[in-house]
Amino acid sequence: MASSPFNLKALLDDQAGHPPLNLIEKHINPAYAKVLKVLGYDIRYTKGQGPYLWDEQGNKYLDCLSGFGVFGVGRNHPDVRDAIKQAMDMDLPNLPKFGPSMTSGLLAEKLIEIAPDGLDTVYFCNSGAEGCETAIKYARAATGKNRIIYCQKAYHGLTMGALSINGGLEFRDGFGALLNETTPIPFNDIEALEQEILLGDVAGFIFEPIQGKGVRIASEAFVTAAAELCRKHNVVFIADEVQTGYGRTGRMFACEHFNIHPDILVTAKAISGGYVPLAAVLSRRSIHNKVFSTLDRCVVHSTTFGQNDLSMVAGLATLHVLEQEKVVENADRMGQKIIAGLTALVPKYDLLKEVRGKGLMIAVEFGTPKSLSLKVGWQLLHKVDGGLFPQAILIPLLKDHHILAQVAGHNMDIIKLLPSLTITEQDADHLIKAFDEVIAACHRFPGPAWEVGKRLTKQVFKRSNNEQPLAPTK
Numbered sequence: 001m002a003s004s005p006f007n008l009k010a011l012l013d014d015q016a017g018h019p020p021l022n023l024i025e026k027h028i029n030p031a032y033a034k035v036l037k038v039l040g041y042d043i044r045y046t047k048g049q050g051p052y053l054w055d056e057q058g059n060k061y062l063d064c065l066s067g068f069g070v071f072g073v074g075r076n077h078p079d080v081r082d083a084i085k086q087a088m089d090m091d092l093p094n095l096p097k098f099g100p101s102m103t104s105g106l107l108a109e110k111l112i113e114i115a116p117d118g119l120d121t122v123y124f125c126n127s128g129a130e131g132c133e134t135a136i137k138y139a140r141a142a143t144g145k146n147r148i149i150y151c152q153k154a155y156h157g158l159t160m161g162a163l164s165i166n167g168g169l170e171f172r173d174g175f176g177a178l179l180n181e182t183t184p185i186p187f188n189d190i191e192a193l194e195q196e197i198l199l200g201d202v203a204g205f206i207f208e209p210i211q212g213k214g215v216r217i218a219s220e221a222f223v224t225a226a227a228e229l230c231r232k233h234n235v236v237f238i239a240d241e242v243q244t245g246y247g248r249t250g251r252m253f254a255c256e257h258f259n260i261h262p263d264i265l266v267t268a269k270a271i272s273g274g275y276v277p278l279a280a281v282l283s284r285r286s287i288h289n290k291v292f293s294t295l296d297r298c299v300v301h302s303t304t305f306g307q308n309d310l311s312m313v314a315g316l317a318t319l320h321v322l323e324q325e326k327v328v329e330n331a332d333r334m335g336q337k338i339i340a341g342l343t344a345l346v347p348k349y350d351l352l353k354e355v356r357g358k359g360l361m362i363a364v365e366f367g368t369p370k371s372l373s374l375k376v377g378w379q380l381l382h383k384v385d386g387g388l389f390p391q392a393i394l395i396p397l398l399k400d401h402h403i404l405a406q407v408a409g410h411n412m413d414i415i416k417l418l419p420s421l422t423i424t425e426q427d428a429d430h431l432i433k434a435f436d437e438v439i440a441a442c443h444r445f446p447g448p449a450w451e452v453g454k455r456l457t458k459q460v461f462k463r464s465n466n467e468q469p470l471a472p473t474k
Contacts, residue, residue, distance in 0.1 A: 016056070020044040038456065040395055048075035051420035051427060053404065061398075062427055064405040064419045069243045072270030073321045074420040080273035083317035087309050094309040103312035110319055111280055114252050116261045121288040123281040124306040128242030128268035129157025131279040132206065135264050136161050136179075137301060139204030139236035142287040148179075149196050149205045149235075151187040153409070155212045156240055165206055168213060170410045187211065188222045190229075197233050204236035204264075209254035212243045213409035215356060215363030215416055223258045230263070236287065238264040242279070243361070246270040247322055247421050250332030250359030257358060263287060270421075272314035273321070277305075280315070331421040334428050335359040338417070341432035349439050350374060353413075362417040363408055364435065366390065373445045385456075386411030392452045393438050401434035 015022065020042050025033035036042045045061075047054040051074055053061045066072070073080065092103070108122035123134055136148055150156065154167035163172060164179035172178065181201075185192040196202055205226060210217050230237035239262035244254035248270065251257055255265070264287065268279035292298055305311070322328055335357065342355040342364060351374065353367030366389060369375050381388045390407045393415060397403040408416035419427070441447055 016044075039391060040399065050074035050077075051423045059402055061402040061404050062419065062423070062430060064403055064417045064431070066418050066420050067274055069248060069269045069418045070272075071274040072246050072248065072421045073273050073318055073325075073327055074422040075274060077273050077318075077321055079321050080275055080314055080317040083313050083320075084275060084310055087313040092309045095305070095307070101307045101309070101312070103309045103316070104307035107280075107312045107315045107319075110316060111282060114319070115265060115282050116253065116255050118261050118263075118284055119265055119282040120285050121283050123283070123288075123301070124312075125279045125281065125303045126277040126305055126311075127157070127279050128240075128266065129159045129162040130303065131242065131266040131268055131281045132156040132162040132165065132240060133159055134281045134301065135204065135206060135236075135238045135240075135266050136165070138264060138281070138283060138287050138291055139238065141293075142236055142290040143203045143234055145201050145203040147181045147183060147196075147202045149183050149185055149193060149202055151207050151211070152184045153187060153211055153213050153216065154184075154206075154208060154240075155409075156206065156208075157242075168410060187216055188219045190222050190225045193226055194229055197229055197235055200233075202233070202235050204238050205230055206238040206240055208240045208244065209258060210244050210249060210358060210361055212416075214412055214414055215361055215408055217356065217358065218258070220258050223260055227260050227262075236263045238262060238266065240266045242266055242268045243418075246318070247328035247331050248359055248361050248418070250328065250335050252322075252328055254358070271318060272311055273318040276308075276311040276314045278311040278315055325422070327421045330423075331359040334421075334423050334425075335362065337425070337428045338362060338431060341428070342435060345432075345436055345439065349443060351378075351442055352439055357417075360417070360419055360421055360423070364415045364417065366393075366413040371443075374443065377445050387413075388456055389413055390415050391456055392442060393435075395452050396438045396441065397434055401430070401438070403431060403434055 021033040021036060044056045045053045046056050051063055051066070053063050055061070104124060111122055112120055125131055125134060139148065140146055148165055150165040150167065152167045154165065156162045156165050158166070158171060161179060163175065164182045166172065167184055183196055185196060193205065207218065207226070209223065227237055229235070239255050241253050241255065245267040246252065249257065253265065255262060263284050265282040266279070267282070271280060272278040291301055339355055339357055339362060346352050346355065350369040350371050351366050354365045356363050369378055378389065381392070387407055387410060390413060394405055394407070397405060405415055405417055408414035
C-alpha cells in the first residue's frame, strides 16, 4: 500500500475551523493561552514577511516584538531561506561529530572578523541562556574562582545557571535553590562592583550594555571603569549581547557604543535570521584554552546541535544580508527617527514620562500623571496589577492600529519596541502617529482606553495566585 506524502498545508488548514489557541491550550501552556485570550492577542496569524504579520482576514500588522528580537532582518528573508534550501539540496554531511564541520568554521571566521578586538574563538550552541551558561563555566575555568556578579533587573535566561544570574525575581519563584555563588549589584553602580571584586573570589562579571528589561542603558563611565576593574583583578568581563547584537542598537554590537572589548561576548537571537536556533559565544583564546586545556578535555563543554549545518548556513546568510542591505545603518536611522518622534510627544502628554533607547531597541515609559482625574484611574489600575496600565495602550495599538508590541518587563509602566531592523520611513511614521492617537485617548478619563483597563481589572480579579501575569515578556 503506497504511503501518502506529508502535507503541511492540509494539517494547518484542518485547524482553521478551531480556535487559534486550541492545541496550545490543550497540550502546551493553558495559562499562557488564557493570558492571550484576556488581552485579545489570540489572533491567528497566517503569514509573516519582513517586519509584518498578516491575519486570516488579510489584515497587516507592524510587528514590534519580532519574536523577542530574533527577526532582525525580517521574517522569512528570501536570501536566508534560499541559503537554507541550498544547504538542504547539497545533502551536506551534517554533524559528523568526529570529523570537521566546514560551515561552522566559515561562520566562526566571519564572526571573529566583525567582533570586538581580542575575541578570536567561538563556541556554538542553541540559545542565549545556553550561551550565558557557557560564560559562567568559562569564567570559572579561566580564573579558578567561582562567584559571578550580575546586575539587578538583568535578564540572562531561564535555565538553572542563567536563572541564578537573573535579576527578575519573579522568574525564580517556585524553583528552589539556585547557584549559591552569584551576587547582584545595582545597575551602573561601580562602587558596588568594586566592593565585590575586592573580596577576591569573583570569577566573572556579566552585564547587558542595554538591559532588555526596561531598556536601561549602561553609562559609559560605568562600563569603562568596570572593564578596567575586571582586567586589574583577573575577573572575566562578560557582555551579554543576546538581544543587543547584530545591529539591534544601530551598531553591529552594542559594545561599540562604549568602545569596550569584553573577554566574552554572548550572542544569539538575530544571528540566524529567525529560522534556526543558534547562539555564539565569542571569547579570548586564553580563556578558551583554560576550558579545553588538554586533549582529553576537547569536548568537556559541548552540545549536540551546536554546529549543525542549517544553523551555520542561516548565520552566514544573515550576516551577508546585514552587510549587503545596510541593515545596521537602517536600524540606526529609523531608531533615531522613532525616538525623536516619540520624544516630541512627552511634553504634550501628562502620562508620558520618557522615551529612550538606541537603534531599534526603544522604551516608551509612562508615569504618574499630575491631573487629579487621570491620577484616580492610574492609581486604581496600579492597585489591581502593577503591569496593567500599559495594556490600555497596547490593546488599542493592536486592535485599532495593527501594531504588535508588549511591556518591557514585570510590573513596569514601560512598552518596549523591538521591530525588525528593516522597517521603513512609512512604518516609523505609522508607529509615531499611532502612539500619538492612543496616548491622546488615554488622557480622556473616563475614555476608551480606561474602559480597556476596567475590563482587564475584572479579569485580574478572576485569576488565581499561581497564574501568569497579564503580560509575559522576555
